[in-house]
Amino acid sequence: MTALSTAALVERAAALAAPGGRTVLGIAGAPGAGKSTLAHALADALGPRRAVVVGMDGFHLAQAVLERLERGDRKGAVDTFDDGGYAALMERLAAQRPGDGPVYAPEFRREIEEPVAAGVVVPDDVPLVVTEGNYLLVPTGAWPRARARMAEVWYLEPPHELRLERLVARHEAFGRAPDAAHAWAHGTDQVNATLVAATRSAADLVVDWTGEQTAPA
DSSP, X not given: OEEOOHHHHHHHHHHHOOTTXXXXXXXXXXXXXXXXXXXXXXXXXXXXXXXEEEEXXXXXXXXXXXXXXXXXXXXXXXXXXXXXXXXXXXXXXXXXXXXXXXXXXEEEETTTTEEEEEEEEEOTTOOEEEEEOTTTTOOSTTHHHHHTTOSEEEEEOOOHHHHHHHHHHHHHHTTOOHHHHHHXXXXXXXXXXXXXHTTGGGOSEEEEOOOSOSSOO
């Protein structure tokens, strides 16, 4: 595992953003690892003409669907996502070139805890798409199809206690009572974290990035 600064990671991402082409960079890790924070830090540093973020969480199944499938009590587990839809989008984004027109991707809105269709615009001339999510390296289902379209996948592995603190803070920030936030972070989230940890060895880079963070991610 390597400890890298934000600046070093931005430099590595910039090398992938070749003008006139398209590269997909994946950022994986357990819940609370800092994936979305790093993804947006990279995109902010490179600017909107060079990078855009498309999160895996846009492929959360809607709450109504989860309830019908009796999976509502473990939202965020690997089988509560549309992995086929995510893989199809990664294939489309990897193939997108100038002149093709924009691609519209879904995004997850934490304030309503639901995915929203076409919430992210990916222009055809942006060279780098940064995608982040828990399950980018999972070897089952349609996840390998998505992984095959990524030039690199980085696995974030911050200190365990820091990751749990972020998770609890995030759950509280979006409306859970402190006891419920702690229970979810140490229960459902931890089950998912164990699954994600088993995919660590498949990453191109394992990094301890605590970052210059302004919010839990």
